[in-house]
Amino acid sequence: MFARMLVPLDGSPLAEGIMPEVAELARIHGAEVMLLRVALAHTFPGVDATDAQVHAVSHIPHPPLEQLREEMIREAGQALQRRVRRKLRFLPRAKTMVVAGPPFRRIIRYAGEHHVDLIVMGTQGLTGLDRLIMGSTAERVVRTAPCPVVSIRAAA
Amino acid sequence: MLSIRRILFPTDFSEPAEYAWPYALTFAQEFGAEVHLIHVVAPPPRLTEAYVVDFDPERMVQALTTEANASMDRQVEAATSRGLIFRREVRVGVDYREIIDYATKHDIDLIVMATHGRTGLAHVLLGSVAEKVVRKAPCPVLTIKHPSLKVHMP
Numbered sequence: 001m002f003a004r005m006l007v008p009l010d011g012s013p014l015a016e017g018i019m020p021e022v023a024e025l026a027r028i029h030g031a032e033v034m035l036l037r038v039a040l041a042h043t044f045p046g047v048d049a050t051d052a053q054v055h056a057v058s059h060i061p062h063p064p065l066e067q068l069r070e071e072m073i074r075e076a077g078q079a080l081q082r083r084v085r086r087k088l089r090f091l092p093r094a095k096t097m098v099v100a101g102p103p104f105r106r107i108i109r110y111a112g113e114h115h116v117d118l119i120v121m122g123t124q125g126l127t128g129l130d131r132l133i134m135g136s137t138a139e140r141v142v143r144t145a146p147c148p149v150v151s152i153r154a155a156a
Numbered sequence: 157m158l159s160i161r162r163i164l165f166p167t168d169f170s171e172p173a174e175y176a177w178p179y180a181l182t183f184a185q186e187f188g189a190e191v192h193l194i195h196v197v198a199p200p201p202r203l204t205e206a207y208v209v210d211f212d213p214e215r216m217v218q219a220l221t222t223e224a225n226a227s228m229d230r231q232v233e234a235a236t237s238r239g240l241i242f243r244r245e246v247r248v249g250v251d252y253r254e255i256i257d258y259a260t261k262h263d264i265d266l267i268v269m270a271t272h273g274r275t276g277l278a279h280v281l282l283g284s285v286a287e288k289v290v291r292k293a294p295c296p297v298l299t300i301k302h303p304s305l306k307v308h309m310p
Contacts, residue, residue, distance in 0.1 A: 001182050021296065024159075028186045123290065142271070142290060142299055143281035146306060148179060150266075152296040 002029040002118040002148075008107045008141070009037045009080070018122045018152045025120060025150070026094075033094040036110055037080050038103040039073075073098045104140040112146050119149045160187040160265040166194050166255045166289070169227050172270035176300035177231070180268040183298070184240050189265070193231065193244040194258050195224040196251040221246045252288035260294045267297045272305055 007022050026033045076098040099106050111119060123138040142149050165180040167173040184191045197220045200213035228244040235242075247254040259267055272283040282290075282299075290297045 001179070139282075139287075139290075142287075145301070148298055148300045150296050150298045151290045151293075153293065 005031045005118045006116040035096045037098040038106045039100045103137045163189045164192045164264040164267045168273040170274040172272045172302040175302045176270040190241040193228045196254045197248045271301045
């Protein structure tokens, strides 16, 4: 039923905390897992270097800088892979991608373009200060996703 | 490790709910989980005796409950070949609250539900019940959107 699963991440530990659930779901469905790290233009300093790095080079349309941007995105992808490799050791085929842009749009666009069958995401990310409020990105994804979505609230 | 032993399927017997049902069954089969169906009947309006001559709220709730149980029984009957364990319950109260209360009390591991229900206004991207359940559920929630309600993003 679910051949391709998309897991959006925002660099927060809460978002990455859902890895055990993702691994189990993917294992049972024999699904391909794609981790999509969307780097925001605005971020909380010190949380994760990806956003600052991508932001620093994504606004200037200058060829050498564009190349630098590509490199940084690639590096961020590898860093992400290393970080979650432990948690996804049962899924050696998990792909990781880093893209820059508005999170909700990038997630929905990616899901559509890659014919994703299921999106799995935590409902509180970077701005999840109040446990009772669902993150705005997660809410938008649930509303407009082209496929079923599993929403997981972070453990208390 | 995630173990899903009990799946809750809230239903209002609408088309979107019907569409979401196979997802609940598939997950149940794959995880070897029990499927709990729940239908929530809204509490009857309180009417003062001065207005109403022949209205019995008790009987109305009773009729709706009986009907709901029968509908759920039919639904379960149609799925017996899958070898799953089913449970069903009808509650009277506020829909999302009863769903979350049931999920908490019965140690539900996954809720599978449609994004919209009977009053599914197409321009509303997420029904109010699904939205509240996703926000407050004590476990993961799988939301399924009926194809006619899908949004085409630019």
